[in-house]
Every structure is written in structure tokens, then in C-alpha cells.
């Protein structure tokens with residue numbers, strides 16, 4: 001699908017558009033995915049979608065809308081649950097045979113990597129993940145899901161079974177025109193390094209997390 005944005009500068013209120021630039025096969029440990037690269041008229045980031053199977057073969061498609069986390073996704077940082085969630089969502093799509101993982105470049109809940117790293121330093125001084133963002137002059141969560149909705153539209157996916165623990169993400173996708181027929185839990189095990197962070201997400205950001213106590217005497221390398 002090709003959409004153009006030639007009138008955007010003349011009309012600042014124009015609806016955002018996403019354009020699939022190319023698609024290629026990516027073999028992973030979970031099987032072969034199709035990777036789609038999107039350009040868009042909202043920002044200059046490289047948003048992506050990985051999918052498997054015939055997306056028109058099911059009424060409601062298993063979907064993960066993942067927000068970029070360099071530290072968690074690439075480095076395997078234990079400060080958060082992102083890397084494990086990404087891996088688990090790919091595995092769940094592979095097990096289902098049909099599904100999509102959208103990879104939105106909204107690092108640090110939209111504040112970017114530099115500011116997220118500064119927020120980590122504040123968290124090491126005792127502030128939680130919400131207050132650290134606020135102290136840096138940001139909102140607690142600055143993400144926007146309109147591009148995820150456009151990507152789903154491009155893939156012909158109007159209805160999703162969304163892998164998430166975040167009720168705000170469900171509401172945002174529905175506001176953008178996507179039907180969320182079901183929430184599929186994507187909880188991962190807490191570890192010594194992310195237990196407080198997950199607790200804050202449950203208590204201050206309403207994430208639906210079944211939290212088990214983590215022994216504080218545990219080594220940082222145990223789970």
C-alpha cells in the first residue's frame with residue numbers, strides 16, 4: 001500500500017499516514033516472519049511490523065504492540081521486562097501460527113533513550129519510574145498508538161487479541177479504531193532488579209501484573 005504525504009506541510013491537521021516501504025523474510029529461532037518497514041508522516045522513526053501466517057485467516061489476530069527498549073530488547077537489561085516480553089510475544093505468535101508484533105520506536109515510553117537513561121539514574125537515587133519522568137519534565141507516558149493502528153490497517157487487521165498488561169494501551173488502540181476483542185496476558189517473572197519497577201507499573205500505571213514477592217537477599221544474577 002502506498003500513501004503519500006505531499007499535502008502535510010500545507011495542512012498541519014492532516015491525518016497521519018503510514019506507508020509500507022518494503023517487506024522481507026526474517027528467519028528467527030521462533031520460525032520465519034515477514035518484516036515490514038514503514039515510513040510515516042508523524043515522525044522520522046523507522047516503525048516495523050513482524051508477522052507470521054495468513055492474517056486474513058482468523059477473525060481476531062494475536063498482536064503485540066511493543067515499544068522500543070534498547071536496554072531491554074537488545075542488551076537484555078534486567079531493569080525492565082521488555083526483552084522477555086518481546087521474545088515471548090514472538091514465541092506466542094509462532095505457536096499460534098498467525099499473528100503480528102509491531103515494533104514502535106517509542107523508546108523510553110516516548111521520551112527517547114537519553115532521557116530514559118537519565119531517568120534510570122534518578123531511579124537509582126530512589127525515585128520510581130513515574131516520578132523520574134516527571135522530574136525530567138516529561139509525562140509519565142508520552143506514547144502515541146496512531147501509527148500502530150495505521151500499520152494494522154495496512155496489514156488488514158481490524159480486530160486484535162492484544163498481548164499486553166497495560167489497560168491504557170488497549171484504550172489507545174480502540175480510540176484509534178482498532179477492535180481489541182481480548183487481552184492476552186504477557187506477564188513475565190519478576191527479578192531482583194525489576195521488582196520495584198514492576199510494582200510501580202502495577203500501582204501507579206494500572207498494569208495488570210500478578211506480582212509475586214521477590215526475595216531481596218537474592219543475587220542480581222538469579223531470577
Ligand SMILES: Nc1nc2c(ncn2[C@@H]2O[C@H](COP(=O)(O)OP(=O)(O)OP(=O)(O)O)[C@@H](O)[C@H]2O)c(=O)[nH]1
Pocket residue numbers: 065066067068069070080081082085106107108109110111115116119120129133163164165166169186201207
Ligand atoms: N521513561 C522510562 N521508560 C521506560 C522505563 N523502563 C522501561 N521503559 C520504556 O517503556 C516502554 C515499555 O513500556 P512498559 O511500561 O514496559 O510496557 P507497556 O508497553 O506499556 O505495556 P505492556 O504491553 O504490558 O508491555 C519501552 O519504550 C521502554 O523503553 C523507565 O524506567 N523509564
Ligand SMILES: [Zn+2]
Pocket residue numbers: 069071072073080081082083
Ligand atoms: Zn525495557
